[in-house]
Amino acid sequence: MNIHFDFSLDLIAYITEFLAWCVIGFIVYRIYKKQAAKPKVWKVIVSVLVGIFCISINLQFFGAILKIPILPLGVWILYGILKRMEGRWQIYRRFAWLGFWANFIFLAATLIAIPAHLLLYPEDEVSTYISNVENAAIINIHPSAGDHSLNIEKLQSQLHNMRQETSYSEEWYEETYKGADSKKINERFPYQLSGTLSKWGSGVKVIIYVEADGKGILVTAPNKQLYFRCKDSLLKGGK
Structure with missing residues (x-):
């Protein structure tokens, strides 16, 4: 085949x-x-x-x-x-x-x-990777993550308006780790998005991370990474 x-x-x-x-x-x-x-x-x-x-x-x-x-x-x-x-x-x-x-x-x-x-299933549209968000939630995956929850309504309303931008993996790594105390590292993507479904029939398997400010989404596939930005934060709550 x-x-x-x-x-x-x-x-x-x-x-x-x-x-x-x-x-x-x-x-x-x-x-x-x-x-x-x-x-x-x-x-x-x-x-x-x-x-x-x-x-x-x-x-x-x-x-x-x-x-x-x-x-x-x-x-x-x-x-x-x-x-x-x-x-x-x-x-x-x-x-x-x-x-x-x-x-x-x-x-x-x-x-x-x-x-x-x-x-x-356009690769440059976030709706290919995030279609159904009824059961969406965020998981804290780093100590620097705040006490936030996902604003599902904001995510749903902004899915078709998110812009793909260039991901700067090396620059982000330098900003996060260079000269930083390992105990005080502020991870750029401290949340993982869970409970979402990709567009029906696409079959895509990705891991999705949410940026600390709640306005960036990093879609990680086996052979690529895509970075999307939205206007409003997808996070709510917090101290």
């Missing part, structure tokens, strides 16, 4: 992979109908699945792993087994090769899924 997004339940990836299998199934059916010698269906399926095995190279592209087929390992295996059986290779040869070429169908599906995913 070629669809391997960092998102665990990516709806677009599932749909395009399903369509790819439909295309493969249709081609199998056409080949089967045209053959004079009709092999058993289960053997046809096995031939296609074995033919999919290949040696490939992996390339990362917009958060997806593209597998580029290089050598038809499965086809070679089937040939090595069937060449000793008279006429068998001729019967299953086209199905085995279809299995190998199916890798390119999956590759095409991935290339279609990537822009479709970015269109439906």
Whole structure:
């Protein structure tokens, strides 16, 4: 398979992979109908699945792993087994090769899924990562965190108005730790946002931190960080 997004339940990836299998199934059916010698269906399926095995190279592209087929390992295996059986290779040869070429169908599906995913789930919009906030809350994860709670109404009203800004990880680290007493460090993001759900179908898995002033949100994914700012603080209460 070629669809391997960092998102665990990516709806677009599932749909395009399903369509790819439909295309493969249709081609199998056409080949089967045209053959004079009709092999058993289960053997046809096995031939296609074995033919999919290949040696490939992996390339990362917009958060997806593209597998580029290089050598038809499965086809070679089937040939090595069937060449000793008279006429068998001729019967299953086209199905085995279809299995190998199916890798390119999956590759095409991935290339279609990537822009479709970015269109439906923009990476630069916080609403992709925070959609349902009914059960949202903040957790103090650093001693410098104040005695605050989350203002859910403010979060809900500002979701579509938050601006993405450049995150300055190195500068923030320098400001926080350079020359500071380890017991008096003021963490820039002392709160973690919990209980939220990402946009349905996106499948994104992120950890979200809230800035000490309540106006900044840091979205941390396995391969990137995104920083958003809002006009009003998301925190309430405190001493």
